[in-house]
Amino acid sequence: MQFALPDSGLWVELRLEPQSDELVAIALRISGSESTDVSVQLRAVEAERAELVARYTVRGSAPVLVKGVRPGRYVLELHERERTLRFKLRFDVELAA
Secondary structure, eight states: OEEEETTTTEEEEEEEEEOSSSOEEEEEEEESOSSOEEEEEEEEEETTEEEEEEEEEEETTOOEEEEEEOSEEEEEEEEETTTTEEEEEEEEEOOOO
């Protein structure tokens, strides 16, 4: 999926890539400004707690790949430092039926 981050001029492309019957990789690319640093955190949400799974700083359009993601509920948090903008995307990873 691809979506815009409001008021930032940035676009996010997010893909889930199968790794096995129970694992996926999350591929993330941010575009729109080559000079903007974006802090990315992926958290697994379980029973009202959010546990950090991965953390990256993305510079320019360099892609991020998080491997070994299991089925569950997640929050992807993006923080655009230059304008102190923060975005959250909640999503679930489920096994194919």
